[in-house]
Amino acid sequence: MIVADDRSAAAFEAGxxxxxxxxxxxxxxxxxxxxxxxxxxxxxxxxxxxxxxxxRPRFLGYLILLALDVLRPWLLLRGPDRRHVxxxxxxxxxxxxxxxxxxxxxxxxxxxxxxRWRNAPLMEALDQGGSRRILVATFGIDLLxxxxxxxxxxxxxxxxxxxxxxxxxxRRMGKRAALESRIGAADLARSVAVTDHESDHDLLKACGxxxxxxxxxxxxxxxxxxxxxxxxxxxxxxxxxLNYMVNSVLLEDVLLVSLAIAWFMTxxxxxxxxILFLHLSFWAIYEIGYAxxxxxxxxxxxxxxxxxGAAELAARVKPVWAWFTAVLLAIPGVAIxxxxxxxxxxxxxxxxxLGRAFALFLGLWTAxxxxxxxxxxxxxxxxxxxxxxxxxxxxxxRVVGYGLFFYTVLTGALLLVAVVLTRWIPxxxxxxxxxxxxxxxxxxxxxxxxxxxxxGAVTKGFTFFDLHFVAIVSWLTxxxxxxxxxxxxxxxxxxxxxxxxxxxxxxA
Numbered sequence: 075m076i077v078a079d080d081r082s083a084a085a086f087e088a089g090x091x092x093x094x095x096x097x098x099x100x101x102x103x104x105x106x107x108x109x110x111x112x113x114x115x116x117x118x119x120x121x122x123x124x125x126x127x128x129x130r131p132r133f134l135g136y137l138i139l140l141a142l143d144v145l146r147p148w149l150l151l152r153g154p155d156r157r158h159v160x161x162x163x164x165x166x167x168x169x170x171x172x173x174x175x176x177x178x179x180x181x182x183x184x185x186x187x188x189x190r191w192r193n194a195p196l197m198e199a200l201d202q203g204g205s206r207r208i209l210v211a212t213f214g215i216d217l218l219x220x221x222x223x224x225x226x227x228x229x230x231x232x233x234x235x236x237x238x239x240x241x242x243x244x245r246r247m248g249k250r251a252a253l254e255s256r257i258g259a260a261d262l263a264r265s266v267a268v269t270d271h272e273s274d275h276d277l278l279k280a281c282g283x284x285x286x287x288x289x290x291x292x293x294x295x296x297x298x299x300x301x302x303x304x305x306x307x308x309x310x311x312x313x314x315x316l317n318y319m320v321n322s323v324l325l326e327d328v329l330l331v332s333l334a335i336a337w338f339m340t341x342x343x344x345x346x347x348x349i350l351f352l353h354l355s356f357w358a359i360y361e362i363g364y365a366x367x368x369x370x371x372x373x374x375x376x377x378x379x380x381x382x383g384a385a386e387l388a389a390r391v392k393p394v395w396a397w398f399t400a401v402l403l404a405i406p407g408v409a410i411x412x413x414x415x416x417x418x419x420x421x422x423x424x425x426x427x428l429g430r431a432f433a434l435f436l437g438l439w440t441a442x443x444x445x446x447x448x449x450x451x452x453x454x455x456x457x458x459x460x461x462x463x464x465x466x467x468x469x470x471x472r473v474v475g476y477g478l479f480f481y482t483v484l485t486g487a488l489l490l491v492a493v494v495l496t497r498w499i500p501x502x503x504x505x506x507x508x509x510x511x512x513x514x515x516x517x518x519x520x521x522x523x524x525x526x527x528x529x530g531a532v533t534k535g536f537t538f539f540d541l542h543f544v545a546i547v548s549w550l551t552x553x554x555x556x557x558x559x560x561x562x563x564x565x566x567x568x569x570x571x572x573x574x575x576x577x578x579x580x581x582a
Contacts, residue, residue: 096199098266098283104206107261109233109253109281110196111269112212112219114292116230118191121214121222122162126297128183129169129176136298138169153246158273163241166215170238177217184221192226193289196268209233209257209265211249211277215241233257250276302392304358304399311387312364328353330493331476333549334486335418337542344414349476351407352439358400359443360472363450365391400443408435418480438479446471462505466498484530485542492523514557520550 113120129135148160170177200208211234212219219235234252236244244252253262267281270288278284309319328350336345365388412432416422422431449471453464473490496519500511530538551558
């Protein structure tokens with residue numbers, strides 16, 4: 075048990091939380107009112123988050139909350155601590171105004187939810203006084219709290235709560251001021267207060283016997299905390315802390331594929347945008363394999379390398395929603411590429427109907443996604459040693475496979491092959507020898523492309539070294555700026571240094 079201040083510490087320092095509270099209530103006058111917090115105290119969940127999590131249709135509710143968290147309209151309002159004061163109220167109000175039927179659904183679910191998460195030990199302690207006045211004070215919204223409270227304890231009074239259109243008022247004024255206007259300062263000063271959060275410090279200081287208790291079964295579960303979020307697992311589960319979506323997926327995959335293919339398109343900028351949409355579509359499916367890979371690693375590998383929290387994030391990857399996201403992202407990508415660069419598509423003739431070309435491209439792209447998904451599915455079910463060879467196939471799906479859909483030139487094709495080698499050879503070394511390469515990934519890419527470029531020069535002669543080649547080498551050199559100078563500084567020539575063990579002649 076945690077008490078609010080030193081004046082009550084001596085009285086309640088012993089025993090489990092509910093036992094100490096029972097003792098305190100026995101020692102006080104039966105006419106002494108009790109003020110109790112609702113969320114995560116009287117009810118062991120958060121009413122606001124549970125209501126928002128229950129929004130139906132679920133996908134529309136998620137989009138509304140996502141848009142609010144991106145736009146953050148509460149920052150446009152005045153006053154201190156605007157997130158605390160306005161965020162929950164705005165989320166509930168906007169979601170309810172846009173989807174008003176959810177209030178009826180909430181009232182229908184309230185009895186079952188109330189029974190599931192009622193704080194039985196606390197309620198037993200509060201009810202031992204018989205007719206003692208129990209006042210519930212919450213920052214939650216009355217339309218959400220009232221049905222739960224009615225199902226749990228109809229005798230308790232909902233004394234303080236926000237409203238649907240002015241839910242910010244209670245948070246701004248604080249529970250103390252709200253209660254004093256309801257029961258008076260004198261009654262509040264002799265009351266017993268029970269809450270779980272330090273934000274009620276004004277109430278705890280004003281009441282006669284304060285309790286600040288953390289209930290072990292209480293849990294704050296944000297709305298849609300188990301919902302599928304595209305690319306979340308890649309960013310925080312598989313490659314936590316590395317900003318992988320930006321550094322590897324966007325600034326490497328998308329950039330290099332665009333450099334290899336979009337360079338010669340009729341509309342290069344539109345080509346880059348189209349490739350971006352396609353690759354995000356691809357990654358929505360590829361991420362399923364990532365999550366599945368870690369789940370299998372936990373089950374079957376002796377020493378799996380799993381980031382903390384990865385299992386929880388993996389459970390949020392929903393294949394059905396991933397496929398929905400992939401198709402949704404593919405549609406604008408395919409449309410942009412067909413309408414702006416149809417001459418670059420391998421399977422479409424210039425005079426072909428664009429609508430038919432769009433449908434064909436989208437169908438082929440979906441089949442490509444299915445093939446990549448099968449490859450990753452197979453990879454995750456192979457033994458660790460054997461999968462090191464199939465890893466190269468996965469990397470080819472990531473970059474080289476775009477050559478199935480678009481015309482490119484030898485320089486671009488060699489760049490994409492170099493990307494595959496840069497990822498596969500270090501992985502093969504790790505799986506077969508057990509040692510990880512410490513060399514810079516970007517520097518290795520420059521080295522592999524330079525090596526393959528020799529073959530390109532042998533094939534095409536000096537015409538291979540065109541502006542496209544210069545642009546690729548320039549970018550790879552710039553992206554290796556940290557490693558390249560260090561490599562050059564270490565270069566030594568035998569004739570310029572003293573051989574090991576050499577002794578300078580006497581008299582020299």
